[in-house]
Amino acid sequence: MPELLTADRIDEIGALGLKSPDPAAFVAELVGAVDEGRVADPDDTGYALLVAADILEQAGDLADALALATRAIAEQPDDNAYARAVRGGLLLRLGRSDEGLTELTALRPLLETDPEATYVVDELAESGHAETAVEWLTGALDVLLDRSRDQQHASEDAQDEAAAMIYGLARQRHDLREELGLPHDEHDNLADRLRDAASHALDALDDGPATLLFWPKPEFDALLVRWPALTESYPSTWDEHRAQTERALVDASGIGGGVGLGIVTGSVKGLSALVGADPIDEDTLDEYADSLDGAGVTAWPPGRNDTCWCGSGAKYKKCCLPRSRS
Ligand SMILES: [Zn+2]
């Protein structure tokens, strides 16, 4: 029976492929599985092609990367904004500026509605169009700030979501302008104030939903073996565990409550020391998470280009950030 390409394997290649001495073998594995209809979940077809495109791009083969990104768009006609952004970025890097800007400009309105759409701006910034990236962020930020002024009567959830988007855009804009050597303007001061508010809230915190207990892969596997009853509280795979953690943080990231967010990292040894032979339930997990607060909270979110909080070694923007979208 032919071997199926699972989402876990695509993730694994995504994390390893860029460092591999033989990236072509990974590209062949991904594209081969797509060609032969061996992608375990057909919805992952576009994802497999984009990971292959990314490996080719890093290896300097932009033309073949572009062909795969174009194919990824065709494979998922209903949900291809990210693939189109990747294609736009590749066109810009290939010097086909008009086509690249056309592709990305079509996605620009997403900046005002989709909290994850900042990848559109990443593609601009990483292909020598940082000024345009700043301009688009400024435009979206102005729209969202205006909208939030008119939205005093909106539901708390809607206000939190708007606040989280404003924070995300202002922060990305702040960092890009800093790289361009531009002085702080009003929006940059806003980004700094929001960041300070978030970190103060984190300092002041001793429990509540703001720190999440996260288990690195080997610990997660050992945890469910040692306490099988925890399969009630956790998903069956580590991959789903980190995706859930990222999603929970995204959901909680409305700054309406002034909450700073972070992750504490669990270990089977540490949990054993706390509970001894007692059985474990969700309260025990909360108590354990609280006991870890002093040991160090990893602030969330990391920078888009920083190493991901989950420990995969990949950049956040290529790892758990996109994972929260699925
Ligand atoms: Zn600043």
Ligand SMILES: [Zn+2]
């Ligand atoms: Zn990650």
